[in-house]
Amino acid sequence: MTGEDVAAKRERARRWRLVLGGPAQVSLGPADGRDGRMDAALSALYDGDGDTEGKRAARSAGLGSSAPKVARWLGDIREYFPSTVVRVMQADAIERLDLTRLMLEPEMLDAVEPDVHLVGTLLSLNRVMPAKTKDAARQVVRKVVADLEARISRQTRTAVSGALNRAARINRPKHADIDWDRTIRANLEHYQPEHRTVIPERLIGHGRRTTTVQRDVVLCVDQSGSMAASVVFAGVFAAVLASMRSLKTSLVVFDTSVVDLTDQLGDPVEVLFGTQLGGGTDINRAIGYSRRLLTRPRDSIFILISDLYEGGIREQMLRRVAEMTAAGVQVVVLLALSDEGAPAYDHDNAAALAALGVPAFACTPDAFPDLMAAAIERRDLLAYARKLTT
Known part of the structure; x- marks a missing residue:
């Protein structure tokens, strides 16, 4: 086995270890260094899936109900994962770990990756949002709105x-306003074989902007x-x-x-x-x-x-x-x-x-x-x- 094959095998094992989480530790070994921190961030959210007691334990050991802990976790996932993955993990955390209440904390809003789903969550909390949070919430919404407007x-x-310009077509257009493609299609029945051309009886044009x-x-x-x-x-x-x-x-x-x-x-x-x-x-x-x-x-x-x-x-x-x-x-x-x-x-x-x-x-x-x-x-x-x- 070449050195490249060994490296590829190790990389596959590393990725599977991150995908499978703690249960894979026996066969694939522990996740160390940066991988260990990524694994901890994933475990805090996803370990215990399908098991109520497991979910409760994951909350207790991982994120809990502490705004500072969640804010640190949000900062960690922004460091370790691309923004598209971060948005999915944020949405999952709000749903799986019932973090909606913590969205009312300004420090939480400073840590999140703004996206449409987060804006939806904030808007649903608008009526119960304390004054200390509203400025931070508006900044999150404003950033998302600016990104959407640019898009x-x-x-x-x-x-x-x-x-609108096409809908404003007129039937007696000036030469510069004639829509030749539509004019030709509308007058194909008036094709003159001897002249090899269409003699239009009706001109179709674009109306001028208004x-x-x-x-x-x-x-x-x-x-x-x-x-x-x-x-x-x-x-x-x-x-x-x-x-x-x-x-x-x-x-x-x-x-x-x-x-x-x-x-x-x-x-x-x-x-x-x-x-x-x-x-x-x-x-x-x-x-x-x-x-x-x-x-x-x-x-x-x-x-x-x-x-x-x-x-x-x-x-x-x-x-x-x-x-x-x-x-x-x-x-x-x-x-x-x-x-x-x-x-x-x-x-x-x-x-x-x-x-x-x-x-x-x-x-x-x-x-x-x-x-x-x-x-x-x-x-x-x-x-x-x-x-x-x-």
Whole structure:
């Protein structure tokens, strides 16, 4: 066996030792040095899985309920693991070790790796958060919001602006505004073989950019606890859309009550702290309020972000959606706006909406700008949803 083979074998054994934890010590030996510290950080969180007594012992021996201990552990995992792994471990620690209460300690917030899930946890604690923690919490939320804006802002502006320009096509364009690809496709029946060209009877062009409002957009967001990540992304997207003069953007959040956060869209951090995660759900009531904001139905886009578990009047909810679509509103239902994949949702309500011609599907933040473009151009959103989910 060559030296390289021996080194590779040792590395495999080392990795398996870290994966398997304490039970592998007999066959693979103890983890030493940096590996020992990594193993201790992993054991504090994951040892005892599936065993209540084991979990209790792990808490006692590992993290316990001490904010200083947890803060040190958070600092350790940030040193030993990449940020993507750190975020997973933080989320697991909050869930497995019931550390939600400790998130109210400023020293904890100074130690964490900010991410969307942590923001969701902080927003759910907003009503019980002491004054000494709020400044630290706002700094965490502000960093996550800034990262999200950097990720989505340019793509959203480009997709929406392009769609608005394409939607403003005119049939008597100036030469510089002619959309030649669409003009040729629209006039293929007028192809002249002897001249080997198309003689267009109808020119299709792009309308010139305008500073007037071209679309009204209402984002109506379910703020029940299961929708935490969607609330965060929706708040940031709403702020980006509100900064575009060609759109009139409104943000409505709801549980069993309805709150209009439109006047706070200049600061997405304030928007997020204006939400109240948790509680029941009355989708019908939220739609009833949102309809009053849609004063130009044929130039309006209504986006409902909800898992569709309705606590209100289901029949009236569906009737109101049908009335909006009949009036010309582009209605889209997003079961989630997050990177988490397909959520749990009410399948009966989703099927009923599909029967009305309204797509209901999960959407990632990266796909949302293209969805907005499709809605602005009044494309077949059911076909778009099928394409997105296949």
